[in-house]
Amino acid sequence: MNKPLGRYDEGIIVYGAQRVLNGDIPYKDFWTIYSPGQFYVLAFLFKIFGSSILVARLFDSLIRAGLVAAIFLLAKKLSSVWLATLVATLTTFWLGLFGYYGYNAFSGLLLALISINCFFNYFISDRNKPAGLFFCGLLVGLTFLFRHDFAIYLFFVELVILISLFFEGKRVDLKQFVVGCLVVLLPWLGYCCFTGALAGLFSDLFYFVIVVFPRVRSLPFPDLWLSFAQVIKGQKSLSLFLLVNLPVYLPLPIYGWSVVNILKKNRSQGFTNPYFCGQVCLTLFGLLLFNQARIRAGHLHSLPYFFVALVLGVSLLAPLLRRLNRSRKIIVLLFSVILLLYPLQLDKISLVGNFFDTYKTSQHELRRAQSFHVDPFQAKAIQFIDSHVPIGEKIFVGNLRHDRILANDIMFYYLAERESATKYHELHPGSATTLPVQKEIVAALKKESVKYIVLFIGVENREPNMSSISGGVFVLDNFIRANYKLVQQFGPYLVLRNG
Numbered sequence: 001m002n003k004p005l006g007r008y009d010e011g012i013i014v015y016g017a018q019r020v021l022n023g024d025i026p027y028k029d030f031w032t033i034y035s036p037g038q039f040y041v042l043a044f045l046f047k048i049f050g051s052s053i054l055v056a057r058l059f060d061s062l063i064r065a066g067l068v069a070a071i072f073l074l075a076k077k078l079s080s081v082w083l084a085t086l087v088a089t090l091t092t093f094w095l096g097l098f099g100y101y102g103y104n105a106f107s108g109l110l111l112a113l114i115s116i117n118c119f120f121n122y123f124i125s126d127r128n129k130p131a132g133l134f135f136c137g138l139l140v141g142l143t144f145l146f147r148h149d150f151a152i153y154l155f156f157v158e159l160v161i162l163i164s165l166f167f168e169g170k171r172v173d174l175k176q177f178v179v180g181c182l183v184v185l186l187p188w189l190g191y192c193c194f195t196g197a198l199a200g201l202f203s204d205l206f207y208f209v210i211v212v213f214p215r216v217r218s219l220p221f222p223d224l225w226l227s228f229a230q231v232i233k234g235q236k237s238l239s240l241f242l243l244v245n246l247p248v249y250l251p252l253p254i255y256g257w258s259v260v261n262i263l264k265k266n267r268s269q270g271f272t273n274p275y276f277c278g279q280v281c282l283t284l285f286g287l288l289l290f291n292q293a294r295i296r297a298g299h300l301h302s303l304p305y306f307f308v309a310l311v312l313g314v315s316l317l318a319p320l321l322r323r324l325n326r327s328r329k330i331i332v333l334l335f336s337v338i339l340l341l342y343p344l345q346l347d348k349i350s351l352v353g354n355f356f357d358t359y360k361t362s363q364h365e366l367r368r369a370q371s372f373h374v375d376p377f378q379a380k381a382i383q384f385i386d387s388h389v390p391i392g393e394k395i396f397v398g399n400l401r402h403d404r405i406l407a408n409d410i411m412f413y414y415l416a417e418r419e420s421a422t423k424y425h426e427l428h429p430g431s432a433t434t435l436p437v438q439k440e441i442v443a444a445l446k447k448e449s450v451k452y453i454v455l456f457i458g459v460e461n462r463e464p465n466m467s468s469i470s471g472g473v474f475v476l477d478n479f480i481r482a483n484y485k486l487v488q489q490f491g492p493y494l495v496l497r498n499g
Helices: 009-021 037-049 053-078 081-097 104-124 131-146 148-167 174-195 198-217 224-232 238-249 251-266 274-295 299-322 326-344 376-388 411-416 435-447 475-483
Strands: 396-399 452-456 484-490 493-498
Touching: 009 037, 009 053, 009 411, 037 053, 037 104, 037 131, 053 081, 053 104, 053 274, 053 299, 081 299, 081 326, 104 131, 104 148, 104 274, 104 299, 131 148, 131 174, 148 174, 148 274, 174 198, 198 274, 224 238, 238 251, 238 299, 238 326, 251 274, 251 299, 274 299, 299 326, 376 411, 376 452, 376 484, 376 493, 435 475, 475 484
Parallel strands: 396 452
Antiparallel strands: 452 493, 484 493
16 A cells, blocks of 8 residues: 555546545536546545545555455355455455556446346345345446446446346346436436536546547557567566466456357356356456457556456356366366466566656655655655645646647645646646647636646656647647746756746
8 A cells, every 4th residue: 555656547536536625526627537436435535534645545445355355255156155265365466466546447346346246136036126126226326426337338238137037037127227227327417417517527428538538548459479479588577478468368268268158058047047147247247348458458457357257267167166176176276376376476577666656755744645655856846836836826737748648747736735727637638639628728827827837757658549649739838838937847847937
């Protein structure tokens, strides 16, 4: 939990929550492609316990612990206690390896797996109790508030299974399931409509994510054969090879195995077997989760469908192990454990030493990050802003150039305890690189009479997508050059003052 602070990803969550706590409304007062649940829950915790990195990370740790518990319970239903313990332990190690605190995919996956657990319980218990489906729908609605894409996938999967049961002549109360979803979604949509955030919601959460995001954030799949050749030649460690490739590629044969198994069982069992329904639910949900990994391929964005594949894997492995003798069981399990744990050699790999994380030092006086490592240059720049910008006066934190953008230092706003002068505290490619948004940012800087801006020059690395190509829009850069002068530099942080 004491890993360096994430300038961008973690900054999105903590500063978004702080803006909500200050009265701002997502999609209306600030731009985001994240579902609102994480912001509001964390804002509530900030209200009770005080706004700090410690509170945010304890909340994140609680989510990860809950995710491990949900995976254990689901795996236990589909396999055995000791296999469930094994997969829960492996999940714990993988979750512990990655930082990216506040990552809302873990919150969304937790709620989705709880819904699947309830869905499974509905089948193995008395299906005459419609309340079970109501709670399944309720959890789908809650999932929507944290990861709307996960919720849409889950709604589709559970609805398909229920409709299939209906056509097989089983008694299914679809109304309870749909009502459960609407109990959560309608009040939230009503609130967005009442506050004027509805248009921004559809623009940010749906249009941008579906149309723009794939162009500016897509990442290719890891080159499996090239990486393997590098391992053979000694140019890359085996642990790093497995770390990068396992979450992306290992689930594929597991899902393929499951699909074949489902097609075989469907001829004899159909949806009358609750374990068959559980396998179908996990398989379809996991395959749909592949969409996230497909667009932005990589180990982090593959984790949700990787964790679902682990649960599915032990459910498929359990009947196979029952047919093996003891020595062969041990061999299969040892191979699986070594394969999944070998990549987690922390002494050989480093996932946090990049431009998005702060460097390791604790020599600072930042109230919200006490006892956490903060980049000394970032801390000095924040202290300068703190001594020159009164509380209540707004600032702007940008990059050296804005015609192309990879990310920006959102954590700076949160640690400096100063508000963003614009709704675009997150400078996202495809949004902040466009002419209308840059004009809006410039107008906000003028309206708020922003005296100080901070430019971070540490995010100049590029990705193989459209974010690395200049959009040809220089309105914001020209405005900054014409109206602001450099007054101080702290490493990669340039502090500029108006006039």
